[in-house]
Amino acid sequence: MAKNKLIGDPVTVSMYANQFSFLARPLTRELKADIDVAIVGIPFDLATTGRAGTRLGPNGIRQASSNLGWEGRRWPWDFDACQHLQIVDYGDLDFIPGAPEDLNNAIAQHAKGILDSDTCMISMGGDHYVSLPLIRAHAEKHGKLALIHFDAHTDTYPNTTEIDHGSMFYHAPRQGLIDPEHSIQIGIRTEYRPEDHAYQVLDAANANDMSAADIVKAIKARVGDMPAYLTFDIDCLDPAFAPGTGTPVVGGLSSDKALKIIRGLKDTNIVGFDLVEVSPAYDHAQITALAGATLMVEFLYILAHQKRQRLGMSDS
DSSP, X not given: OEEXXXXXXXXXXXXXXXXXXXXXXXXXXXOOTTOOEEEEEEOOOTTOSSOOOGGGHHHHHHHHGGGTXXXXXXXXXXXXXXXXXOEEEEEEOOOXXXXXXXXXXXXXXXXXXHHTTTOEEEEEESSGGGHHHHHHHHXXXXXXXXXXXXXXXXXXXXOSOSOOTTOXXXXXXXXXXXXXXXXXXXXXXXXXXXXXXXXXXXXXXXXXXXXXXXXXXXXXXXXXXXXXXXXXXXXXXXXXXXXXXXXXXXXXXXXXXHHHHHHHTTTSOEEEEEEEXXXXXXXXXXXXXXXXXXXXXXXXXXXXXXXHXXXXXXOO
8 A cells, every 4th residue: 555645634545546646646727725736737749750640648657656656765865755745637738639730829828827837847748849839938927048958959950940859959949938048958969060059958968978967057057047948868878778769869968868967966956847749659667657757756856846945934
């Protein structure tokens, strides 16, 4: 049996029964004043150029999260994030699959409704295109953002349409949403031309030779004090750790290194987070979905750590 712990409302649930939400959190669209985090699924994959199937990513991640709900506090943290955060699963964005031209505004408005309630939003794709309207909504609230981008691809390929999972970070700086001079991409290992954009790139070959601590230092030096949006394409991980994705590329990061990097950003001003490109149809034994769910839990611990810091509590 697993403890489904809400602040002041402990509930005992089975790990595998009625697993409809992320970490078995309450499934609701009622954002009360005390809600800290809303988990949101965006099951859209019509912008993909490789193998389709990421529309099933949010549900795959939710199912895999049942393996994490029993843990209580997560190693190596010394507290249980669910004892310090009120977390809800906001469900999936509703949209008409046959009308993707309406999706830009639909995603941005969906996100705006959550952010306007001063609730932090953690999003699950879906293909990586969904990051563009999500960033648009976050920039409207927080101003121009730094981008922390984990991926095998730079996604800066020129394209006249915004609905493409390889051109979000071509459009975003041109629309004044992110500052590339304070943005960084980690894990890149496909063709790109540095002269085409101003992002700092830590390619996978170099990142794999660096320690996680040194990568964290590079990210912090680049981002500085700017509000940052963190987007994690699961294909940043090597296919050994994330086979279930549309465009797998060998030579990526390990899940261990990625988790250490995310954990090291606990005092960075990250205002938004998304996890994209999990495609369960190509997954094996939930390896990819579990990696995605675990990365999301790690970010929840960052938010819990920061809340504890604001309340004068310290980690041992």
